[in-house]
Amino acid sequence: MRDTVFVPSFGNRPRNLVGREEIINQFETSLQSIPGSRERAMLMLGQRGSGKTVLLLEFADIARKHGCIVASPTVVSKEMPSRVLEKLREEGKAYLPGTKVQLSGGSVSAFGFGGGFDLKMEDQAPRSFAWDLSRICSDLNQNGKPVLILIDEVRANQDELRQLIVAYQEMVGEGLDVFMVLAGLPSTISSVLNDHVLTFLNRALKINLPPLRIGDVEFYYRKAFSDLNICLTDEQISDAAQETEGSPYLMQLIGHYLVMGTEAGGAISDSLFSSAIQKAKEDFMNDICETALAPLSDKDIAFLAAMAVDGDTTELSDIISRLQCSSSLVQTYKRRLIQAGIINQPRRGVVQFAVPYLRDYLYKNYAD
Ligand SMILES: Nc1ncnc2c1ncn2[C@@H]1O[C@H](COP(=O)(O)OP(=O)(O)O)[C@@H](O)[C@H]1O
Numbered sequence: 250m251r252d253t254v255f256v257p258s259f260g261n262r263p264r265n266l267v268g269r270e271e272i273i274n275q276f277e278t279s280l281q282s283i284p285g286s287r288e289r290a291m292l293m294l295g296q297r298g299s300g301k302t303v304l305l306l307e308f309a310d311i312a313r314k315h316g317c318i319v320a321s322p323t324v325v326s327k328e329m330p331s332r333v334l335e336k337l338r339e340e341g342k343a344y345l346p347g348t349k350v351q352l353s354g355g356s357v358s359a360f361g362f363g364g365g366f367d368l369k370m371e372d373q374a375p376r377s378f379a380w381d382l383s384r385i386c387s388d389l390n391q392n393g394k395p396v397l398i399l400i401d402e403v404r405a406n407q408d409e410l411r412q413l414i415v416a417y418q419e420m421v422g423e424g425l426d427v428f429m430v431l432a433g434l435p436s437t438i439s440s441v442l443n444d445h446v447l448t449f450l451n452r453a454l455k456i457n458l459p460p461l462r463i464g465d466v467e468f469y470y471r472k473a474f475s476d477l478n479i480c481l482t483d484e485q486i487s488d489a490a491q492e493t494e495g496s497p498y499l500m501q502l503i504g505h506y507l508v509m510g511t512e513a514g515g516a517i518s519d520s521l522f523s524s525a526i527q528k529a530k531e532d533f534m535n536d537i538c539e540t541a542l543a544p545l546s547d548k549d550i551a552f553l554a555a556m557a558v559d560g561d562t563t564e565l566s567d568i569i570s571r572l573q574c575s576s577s578l579v580q581t582y583k584r585r586l587i588q589a590g591i592i593n594q595p596r597r598g599v600v601q602f603a604v605p606y607l608r609d610y611l612y613k614n615y616a617d
């Protein structure tokens with residue numbers, strides 16, 4: 250059976266976007282806000298596979314429908330500032346006064362709106378990124394075009410990110426009609442927020458991507474499998490949706506393995522169903538759980554392994570006795586792991602895993 254619906258790979262746009270209505274509404278509301286409003290800078294946080302890149306791409310489409318010129322998602326790297334400028338110049342070229350062409354003897358501004366040559370010599374002095382960005386945005390604004398800048402995979406200690414934030418702040422100060430959305434992992438963003446140059450981001454609208462609603466996943470599976478002429482029972486659909494724990498990536502993986510496991514008549518036996526779910530969970534644990542643990546210290550992992558022996562939740566007092574360490578040390582690790590988006594605290598003195606199947610992964614790999 251060929252899978253034409255599910256796309257379990259990063260940055261791959263799904264055929265249908267499941268859920269996320271609240272965040273999209275929030276973004277649409279921010280597009281209506283006046284220049285300088287706080288919600289025009291948004292910081293989206295989520296583990297790998299939680300759908301950050303997909304949402305950035307969605308935001309790009311929505312903003313274009315609202316008449317914005319968009320710098321499509323750019324990953325932070327040395328080239329990021331020039332990529333952002335290139336993207337704005339390319340998408341906004343119909344609204345920018347002239348495109349520089351290189352002629353012998355210097356750079357000349359050519360083909361303005363009227364078509365003919367405008368022989369005004371451009372100043373040759375190299376300009377800073379902030380100057381270039383503000384100039385492009387201001388030209389686009391003057392032609393009635395707001396600007397949206399989308400940045401993906403933000404990490405700590407990136408000079409290029411600092412450059413962009415400084416430039417954005419200056420543009421906000423000048424009253425330009427600009428928007429910016431940044432996305433990254435919760436663990437790295439917490440150090441970004443502690444960087445004094447970037448304290449501006451503390452005022453940005455922060456969105457922690459929540460899991461998808463199981464009901465939305467179930468609804469989507471029902472439609473997707475019916476479009477593919479695959480007849481799952483109601484119970485199988487509901488079980489498959491539960492097993493995703495609301496992770497968009499796991500939803501795609503489970504969908505994909507179920508399609509691949511379907512027999513000729515379009516049905517799937519209970520044993521093939523179970524093995525498809527199992528394969529999807531194994532891929533998920535290798536891709537997501539392993540990456541989530543990679544930046545953590547041995548002590549962090551010992552904390553998590555001490556949680557893994559319990560069911561859904563763990564009392565902090567049990568961690569203290571299992572690790573035989575002080576309460577203040579356990580509090581410190583708890584705070585770090587909450588900031589990193591690995592655990593959360595549903596109520597005082599109690600913690601639980603925030604990453605699906607991390608408990609099983611730790612139990613399998615780290616329990617003595
Ligand atoms: N809202 C959604 N509905 C359906 N599929 C989604 C959704 N969000 C993400 N996905 C799928 O999940 C996977 C991971 O998404 P991605 O945006 O790459 O995550 P991240 O950037 O957070 O690592 C991709 O296969 C993508 O198609």
Ligand SMILES: [Mg+2]
Nearest residue numbers: 259260301302
């Ligand atoms: Mg991504």
